[in-house]
Amino acid sequence: MAEADIKDTNPESRDSASKYQTAFRYMLLARIFEERAASLYRAGKIMGGVFMGKGQEAFSVGLGLALDHHRGDVYGPLIRDQAGRLAFGEPLIDAARTYLGSVEGPMRARDGNVHRGNIAMGLIPMISHLGSHISVVSGRLIGKRFTGQTGAIGGVCIGDGGTSTGAFHEALNQAAVEKLPLIIAVADNQFAYSTPTSRQFACKDLVDKAIGYGIEGHSIDATDLSLCLDTFEQAATRARDGQGPQLIIGHLLRLCGHGEHDDACYISAEKKQQAFGGDCLDLARQQLIEQDWASLTDIEQWTAKIQEEVEQATSSAQREPGPDPFQESWQALSTQRLAEGHTRA
Amino acid sequence: MAEADIKDTNPESRDSASKYQTAFRYMLLARIFEERAASLYRAGKIMGGVFMGKGQEAFSVGLGLALDHHRGDVYGPLIRDQAGRLAFGEPLIDAARTYLGSVEGPMRARDGNVHRGNIAMGLIPMISHLGSHISVVSGRLIGKRFTGQTGAIGGVCIGDGGTSTGAFHEALNQAAVEKLPLIIAVADNQFAYSTPTSRQFACKDLVDKAIGYGIEGHSIDATDLSLCLDTFEQAATRARDGQGPQLIIGHLLRLCGHGEHDDACYISAEKKQQAFGGDCLDLARQQLIEQDWASLTDIEQWTAKIQEEVEQATSSAQREPGPDPFQESWQALSTQRLAEGHTRA
Amino acid sequence: MSITYLEAIQAAQDRALAQNESVYIYGQDVGSFGGAFKATKNLAAKYPGRVIDAPISEDAMVGSAIGATAEGMRPVLEMQFADFSTVAINQICNQAATQFWRTGVPCPITVRLPSGGTEGGGPFHSQSMEAIYAQYPGLIVLTPATVEDAYSMLLEAIAIDDPVVFCEHKYLYYHLKADQLPSKNLPVGKARIARAGKHATVVTYSAMVHEALRAAEALEEEGWQIEIVDLRSVKPIDTDTVLASVARTGRLLCVSEAFPWGGVNAEVIARVTAEGFHLLDAPPKRLNAKDTPIPFHPDLWKTHRPASQSIAASLRELLRY
Amino acid sequence: MSITYLEAIQAAQDRALAQNESVYIYGQDVGSFGGAFKATKNLAAKYPGRVIDAPISEDAMVGSAIGATAEGMRPVLEMQFADFSTVAINQICNQAATQFWRTGVPCPITVRLPSGGTEGGGPFHSQSMEAIYAQYPGLIVLTPATVEDAYSMLLEAIAIDDPVVFCEHKYLYYHLKADQLPSKNLPVGKARIARAGKHATVVTYSAMVHEALRAAEALEEEGWQIEIVDLRSVKPIDTDTVLASVARTGRLLCVSEAFPWGGVNAEVIARVTAEGFHLLDAPPKRLNAKDTPIPFHPDLWKTHRPASQSIAASLRELLRY
Numbered sequence A, B: 001m002a003e004a005d006i007k008d009t010n011p012e013s014r015d016s017a018s019k020y021q022t023a024f025r026y027m028l029l030a031r032i033f034e035e036r037a038a039s040l041y042r043a044g045k046i047m048g049g050v051f052m053g054k055g056q057e058a059f060s061v062g063l064g065l066a067l068d069h070h071r072g073d074v075y076g077p078l079i080r081d082q083a084g085r086l087a088f089g090e091p092l093i094d095a096a097r098t099y100l101g102s103v104e105g106p107m108r109a110r111d112g113n114v115h116r117g118n119i120a121m122g123l124i125p126m127i128s129h130l131g132s133h134i135s136v137v138s139g140r141l142i143g144k145r146f147t148g149q150t151g152a153i154g155g156v157c158i159g160d161g162g163t164s165t166g167a168f169h170e171a172l173n174q175a176a177v178e179k180l181p182l183i184i185a186v187a188d189n190q191f192a193y194s195t196p197t198s199r200q201f202a203c204k205d206l207v208d209k210a211i212g213y214g215i216e217g218h219s220i221d222a223t224d225l226s227l228c229l230d231t232f233e234q235a236a237t238r239a240r241d242g243q244g245p246q247l248i249i250g251h252l253l254r255l256c257g258h259g260e261h262d263d264a265c266y267i268s269a270e271k272k273q274q275a276f277g278g279d280c281l282d283l284a285r286q287q288l289i290e291q292d293w294a295s296l297t298d299i300e301q302w303t304a305k306i307q308e309e310v311e312q313a314t315s316s317a318q319r320e321p322g323p324d325p326f327q328e329s330w331q332a333l334s335t336q337r338l339a340e341g342h343t344r345a
Numbered sequence C, D: 001m002s003i004t005y006l007e008a009i010q011a012a013q014d015r016a017l018a019q020n021e022s023v024y025i026y027g028q029d030v031g032s033f034g035g036a037f038k039a040t041k042n043l044a045a046k047y048p049g050r051v052i053d054a055p056i057s058e059d060a061m062v063g064s065a066i067g068a069t070a071e072g073m074r075p076v077l078e079m080q081f082a083d084f085s086t087v088a089i090n091q092i093c094n095q096a097a098t099q100f101w102r103t104g105v106p107c108p109i110t111v112r113l114p115s116g117g118t119e120g121g122g123p124f125h126s127q128s129m130e131a132i133y134a135q136y137p138g139l140i141v142l143t144p145a146t147v148e149d150a151y152s153m154l155l156e157a158i159a160i161d162d163p164v165v166f167c168e169h170k171y172l173y174y175h176l177k178a179d180q181l182p183s184k185n186l187p188v189g190k191a192r193i194a195r196a197g198k199h200a201t202v203v204t205y206s207a208m209v210h211e212a213l214r215a216a217e218a219l220e221e222e223g224w225q226i227e228i229v230d231l232r233s234v235k236p237i238d239t240d241t242v243l244a245s246v247a248r249t250g251r252l253l254c255v256s257e258a259f260p261w262g263g264v265n266a267e268v269i270a271r272v273t274a275e276g277f278h279l280l281d282a283p284p285k286r287l288n289a290k291d292t293p294i295p296f297h298p299d300l301w302k303t304h305r306p307a308s309q310s311i312a313a314s315l316r317e318l319l320r321y
């Protein structure tokens, strides 16, 4: 990612400036990449769907940055977490390859869309069934407890709609009983596909669920990058300190369709003017300027570099070969001798 | 059930006396019946298991009495709700027949144990999978809403362990979103089979879950019959008044094994001395005497009559024929023309 | 006028809602949005309060529908994708399917499963689950292959007093068109001869009917007349129609898009070999998808599922025997 | 010394815990209580912190086990009854079973399912779910019929790098005894000739092996020698051993306690008729439980499931052909 100098000289402020900058640039990278993916989708170059994190990059990047895979931290992102994935350390090319069906991608074109992961680096390859990846992240923390890998934490993402699943409940409760160092980031973006939260839950704020699980909860304006960064950083510290699961609700608005096939006609224009309706990227850009942490020229330069980076990733993924069905093993088992292969008929 | 006069002359107090008496006698009936079932079980006369509500009759009867199936109310009891079932109006003989495998029972010996119900009278025939009957009760309320049966409410029972199921969560949330007139009675009897609540959930009191669903919650000492009666009565009124789901947590102790095959060696004797460890039946008996709502002689008479009633039910069920496999239709579909019957082979 | 398979499903629900006040529709985004695939388009506006958005709670969706039937309702549930019904399987197979047998009270729910593979669908948006459900007593499992069947069988499913798992194929949603909706049709439980022939029988259902038809055309050029039986319903199976066809042709190939172990193909072969062993001039064959999850990439997906070419190749082998 | 099927399961878990630090056990009441059936008796005390009580959250139980494998663990999960695994099916079939294929990282979990019918078990404590799981790619499904297999196959299941669904039969828990535990045994994936014969082959597994053996004894008195193949593993199926037996006898009866539609019986028949059609002197037959939920009452239950008498009757029909 493009680097830039931080002008502030006060060390503490320099630290936050630097972190803010880093976060902003991941957000920008995610946004620009996803816009590119959307245009490839419209051009018919992407099979499957394209799901954007537009409007929730600040919340997503907050968790991604709070985790450190070098320390053994585990991350379970969902469909709108391109920014968090980048911050966690997933290479951009993995996203490009997965969307574009390159056989060199982490899922080898067997799985696509946003269903990628990297188990070795602690990045959970989500399946589609909402909520079902939470207990998988918990299981890694349980595994680490068994193997004595202390100090590692987990972070997992879910949407407002995903909180209605049985899997969400069972996993949260289990994490609470096991007092796991798990951050659960709920992006309340006011919609699950077309369904407004009024048809999804009846509590005032999803953070009201924390007490019922016996865990700590925080509810924030997720359009505010500083707040996101601080909240997740504190939550990570508390989780590492043995304070158990941390439920963080981020309030924001989905600024795009559910996927790129969806024009989101059901989201009224006023929503954007109301609380949490802003674009976190615009707000962060303003903040950078206001705090004098970056100039417009800096941002322009970053943008240009990022555009180049995105261009490189997508065009190199596009040049890469797709899968060859005749090279495929067509076996789902790792134990070769027990694999039956095709039907015997 | 045996009747007795109420001595009090103050009308309000007479009302509560009468209700208390009625409740007590259902509790007694349930207790005596289940003790009989347990002894039949020990004598090898009952296939399957016997599950007792010992210690939770007050809580169970509270909900059963608050519901009125003549008004269209619906009741979804679980394994420890013999008292509530009787109060709701289930004939004792149905329990005896189901345990003893009489073909004249409501489940025609196809299902047994405590899995009986009567759909027409609003009594849900539970399946074993914990939590899965809650949404069925909700569905009946949704159905009543469609068909304009106003004023009816639902009541559903679950244990502390059952709150960990995904089904519990989905159903509670759904009921909250639909603002259904549903009372959810959680009998926190400190154990799920052998598992203490510390391994089941991490919140202080399960009532803490109410706010997270956006519903009203109440937590009571469920060894206290008056409290149970009042709480459920109020909850029923609030549900009928459109206040939405009412979560009621009853604190008590399971005073028996999980089933009669289990000696509950894992429940320490001290538990009975601690808070909520008392026997609600004993406490209610004391109360009856103290309030002068019944004399010892009255209670002895009731007991004798109830014993007779239980004896009659079990012995007549025992005399009844079991099912005849050759008379069975062996078809699971109501649409005869689509039933395949046995394997064609 | 021309109507697609998807429009037929919408029309059937429209008609069911119009005809019977007890019908309601419940599922994620089925309300004003009209459903992920638009199978309930316009219905919420046309039938206020009867086409309802559900939370992402498949277990509770089905459980509540079961309860509503006891009040006389006939709920139609939409799963957003068949694959997501795994989290409702307990309610479908243990609660709904057992109710009539346990209590004598029927449970008329219809569970719509947008099923089967499409390009780029991947492992969790492509599954064919009919054979999972068909194993459980108490369920009826339908797999319409035509626009006409999508319409008439869905209407019939809603009218049937037992729980019906309605496996509609997403690949056919837009690909398949008919001139008009049928006014009458074969009843549920009857298979249909989709193409008459005399050299071999293909027994299949859903999207694979069309692959088989294409294969039959290819073989016709080679001089073979292939009969194709469209099962329409995989539970019950119309064994008589299948046997009658095998009696005519002496050769059987079963084709299904589902995973290879067990399933409809194995069940049909077990029935035919038990009751029509002497009718067979060659060993029965079957063709399924491969024994891996369903791949995302179109090039893999096309190889994973049976298609006209692989069906034709199997048929050639069968005819050579 | 004598050891039951249930004790063998306990012993296998004991040995796995002793041999491999990565093994842990997770399930409702498996800790100090030792499990609903006492299959983990004493293990919590012997291996502190490694035999853990789970909340009533089957989905999260399996999900967390999947996660733990990525840290090198080899979890063994106990479902309290096989029937309750329906609420974990999504994690087993979509998360665990697909992981290796999707990512190349194996997922060595073992899910123990106390399966099958017992007197008074009823519809929700008696199910045989092997054929539900066997349909999904990526799973191994084992069905031990003997004390020796219960022991050695469970040990092997825990050692296998893929997710294993281990269907242990509750009826055999106490009914079946052996003199000692085996020191070596057939590997997973191989079927066993449980009894040699030459007039007909019965292919079966789990508790039905013993019913078939009794039927074979009855037929021996009538002069028939019945060969019995115990599949041991229903995914994969050892088709070669089955075919070799049918080659010897020319007649096939498949017996399973599961519901009649599809399942192991249909799969075996499809394989045998495809690859060994000419070996058959009579149409293949099958015998399953009836197509209703499993009845509670012992008199109904005994008629619902296949048993030695009905197996013997089927064999007589088969031999008469």
Ligand SMILES: Cc1ncc(C[n+]2csc(CCOP(=O)(O)OP(=O)(O)O)c2C)c(N)n1
Binding pocket: A079, A080, A128, A129, A130, A158, A159, A160, A161, A162, A163, A165, A187, A189, A191, A192, A193, A254, A258, C028, C056, C058, C080, C084, C087
């Ligand atoms: C169990 C399950 N049911 C249904 C779906 C289909 N589905 C995919 S995304 C989605 C909406 C998710 O909404 P939310 O959780 O709020 O996340 P957002 O898309 O807003 O980020 C639905 C219903 C699914 N993936 N899993």
Ligand SMILES: Cc1ncc(C[n+]2csc(CCOP(=O)(O)OP(=O)(O)O)c2C)c(N)n1
Binding pocket: B080, B128, B129, B130, B158, B159, B160, B161, B162, B163, B165, B187, B189, B191, B192, B193, B254, B258, D028, D056, D058, D080, D084, D087
């Ligand atoms: C989904 C599911 N998993 C497991 C079981 C097995 N089971 C039956 S009762 C029980 C314990 C229930 O505890 P709780 O809910 O506290 O009720 P209690 O027995 O204390 O009344 C368990 C684990 C079940 N019935 N359903």
Ligand SMILES: [Mg+2]
Binding pocket: A159, A160, A161, A187, A188, A189, A190, A191, A192, A193
């Ligand atoms: Mg959302």
Ligand SMILES: [Mg+2]
Binding pocket: B159, B160, B161, B187, B188, B189, B190, B191, B192, B193
């Ligand atoms: Mg309890």
